[in-house]
Amino acid sequence: MFQNIGEMVLLFWRTLRALPLTWRQRQKVADQLFEIGNASLLMVCVLSFFIGGVLALQTGPVLVERGLHQYVGGLVGVALARELAPVMMAILIAGRCGSAMAAELGSMRVYQEIDALRTMNINPVHFLVLPRLVAIALGLPMLVVFSILVGWLGGALVASITNQIDISVQAFFADLRNGVELKDVVNGVFKSFCFAWIIGIVSCHQGLTTIGGPRGIGRSVTKAVVNSIVLIILFDFFLTRLLLD
Amino acid sequence: MNAPANSTRGVSLQVRNLWKRYGRQEVLRGVEFEVQAGEVFVLMGPSGSGKSVLLKHIIGLETPDAGDIFINGESISTPGVLERHRLAMVFQSGALLNSLTVAENVGLYLSEHRLKPPEEIARVVSEKLAVVGLEGAEDKMPSELSGGMKKRVAIARALVMEPQLILYDEPTSELDPLSAIVIAEEIVKLNRRMGVTSLVVTHDRDLAFDVAHRVAVIHEGRLLAQGAPEDIRQSAHPVIRRFLHAEFNPQTVT
Numbered sequence: 001m002f003q004n005i006g007e008m009v010l011l012f013w014r015t016l017r018a019l020p021l022t023w024r025q026r027q028k029v030a031d032q033l034f035e036i037g038n039a040s041l042l043m044v045c046v047l048s049f050f051i052g053g054v055l056a057l058q059t060g061p062v063l064v065e066r067g068l069h070q071y072v073g074g075l076v077g078v079a080l081a082r083e084l085a086p087v088m089m090a091i092l093i094a095g096r097c098g099s100a101m102a103a104e105l106g107s108m109r110v111y112q113e114i115d116a117l118r119t120m121n122i123n124p125v126h127f128l129v130l131p132r133l134v135a136i137a138l139g140l141p142m143l144v145v146f147s148i149l150v151g152w153l154g155g156a157l158v159a160s161i162t163n164q165i166d167i168s169v170q171a172f173f174a175d176l177r178n179g180v181e182l183k184d185v186v187n188g189v190f191k192s193f194c195f196a197w198i199i200g201i202v203s204c205h206q207g208l209t210t211i212g213g214p215r216g217i218g219r220s221v222t223k224a225v226v227n228s229i230v231l232i233i234l235f236d237f238f239l240t241r242l243l244l245d
Numbered sequence: 246m247n248a249p250a251n252s253t254r255g256v257s258l259q260v261r262n263l264w265k266r267y268g269r270q271e272v273l274r275g276v277e278f279e280v281q282a283g284e285v286f287v288l289m290g291p292s293g294s295g296k297s298v299l300l301k302h303i304i305g306l307e308t309p310d311a312g313d314i315f316i317n318g319e320s321i322s323t324p325g326v327l328e329r330h331r332l333a334m335v336f337q338s339g340a341l342l343n344s345l346t347v348a349e350n351v352g353l354y355l356s357e358h359r360l361k362p363p364e365e366i367a368r369v370v371s372e373k374l375a376v377v378g379l380e381g382a383e384d385k386m387p388s389e390l391s392g393g394m395k396k397r398v399a400i401a402r403a404l405v406m407e408p409q410l411i412l413y414d415e416p417t418s419e420l421d422p423l424s425a426i427v428i429a430e431e432i433v434k435l436n437r438r439m440g441v442t443s444l445v446v447t448h449d450r451d452l453a454f455d456v457a458h459r460v461a462v463i464h465e466g467r468l469l470a471q472g473a474p475e476d477i478r479q480s481a482h483p484v485i486r487r488f489l490h491a492e493f494n495p496q497t498v499t
């Protein structure tokens with residue numbers, strides 16, 4: 001395990017050092033970004049809408065009962081921006097894109113494509129890892145911004161059509177604007193940026209270290225997703241603590 | 246055949262006392278040979294004797310447990326030596342990048358290292374594909390190719406590097422006899438024209454004796470013999486005799 005962590009830190013460092021080469025790989029970054037968006041946009045939409053909705057359902061009646069209806073918008077808004085959108089989207093992308101990265105790199109490893117690259121003096125970190133990491137580091141925060149907006153909309157709609165809450169969409173957004181600061185959104189987007197690196201590094205590392213045949217690829221994919229999710233939750237706690245002050 | 250005199254482009258290769266074990270299995274046990282610049286050296290041996298592993302060591306994909314490899318007298322374990330020389334390897338499986346088209350695969354070395362403008366790369370790619378008999382296959386994906394076609398694309402990809410040393414791992418193993426001859430001719434032509442040093446791993450006896458300046462036989466991680474094709478063919482060593490002169494005899498099959 002410690003060896004894995006060491007290797008991942010090394011991979012992270014190598015990718016960071018390769019960042020100036022991103023421009024040369026821009027076509028691949030664009031392809032990967034498209035891939036991420038294409039694979040997840042619809043799911044992000046649906047998920048975010050319902051997460052916002054359920055948040056309103058859970059908190060709305062309780063607050064309204066106690067006469068605190070002006071806090072519903074703010075609560076839903078802050079919870080989505082600071083916590084739920086970044087974490088849920090990171091988990092979604094770990095499952096959707098992290099798995100794909102591990103599978104792709106894993107099969108390239110197993111079928112000696114990576115060896116072939118190395119014999120051509122092509123650095124697999126520059127050629128394969130860098131574009132994927134840059135793409136996910138750009139893509140996930142964008143998805144999270146999108147998710148926050150859709151989630152707010154979901155919360156607002158659910159709050160207006162649920163009898164026990166009965167807050168109009170305008171009132172909901174007015175309350176939300178009172179309760180949510182730009183800082184909250186930035187905070188959430190920053191967390192998702194960190195999660196993106198975690199997903200990318202963990203998945204690429206698993207892919208590159210795949211051993212064995214097709215079964216090894218399957219193992220790598222599972223590990224990539226599970227380890228990403230575990231690390232996302234752990235880092236979420238510590239990042240939140242760090243950003244509290 | 247003797248090594249051509251105009252071998253200015255090729256590099257020499259020395260393998261000294263190479264040992265490698267995986268787990269408890271000793272795969273290479275003191276392999277030692279020398280390939281002169283501009284020579285076609287053929288390494289024969291039964292399946293599992295460590296031929297592919299040996300090639301991976303020479304191209305720097307594996308590090309030996311003991312022993313060393315020298316290119317033009319410089320150890321490849323010295324940083325920068327492998328990069329300074331152009332070495333190419335044709336993998337046994339082809340090892341094409343499955344996400345790229347044939348043309349992108351073949352031109353990858355040039356495009357990634359930005360050695361030529363795109364039009365020029367396209368021209369070189371077509372030229373090399375024609376060499377291996379795959380004109381017009383530029384836009385196919387590797388998954389649309391047969392095993393033998395993949396192998397030929399892999400050879401084209403190696404040619405594009407204009408290597409000083411080419412390692413062929415079973416270049417003809419999946420080819421029909423006719424294509425195999427074309428590839429054999431190509432190996433010889435390339436060697437004559439550019440003096441590229443070639444190390445050919447094969448268990449195709451015809452290919453071996455057609456192209457080789459010298460032949461070596463590897464068995465269970467050791468070289469049993471090396472020398473001129475004629476000497477190897479005449480060898481009295483029982484394993485070599487069995488390997489070279491094995492014939493299918495229907496009478497012995499019950």
Ligand SMILES: Nc1ncnc2c1ncn2[C@@H]1O[C@H](COP(=O)(O)OP(=O)(O)OP(=O)(O)O)[C@@H](O)[C@H]1O
Nearest residue numbers: 267268272290291292293294295296297298299337
């Ligand atoms: N990465 C590895 N890990 C463990 N064992 C390996 C590894 N690579 C090769 N071997 C073992 O080394 C031995 C030699 O393998 P190698 O691929 O060099 O054979 P070969 O001579 O190329 O055979 P073939 O003609 O069938 O290609 C085999 O027994 C194989 O099991």
Ligand SMILES: [Mg+2]
Nearest residue numbers: 296297337414
């Ligand atoms: Mg082999």
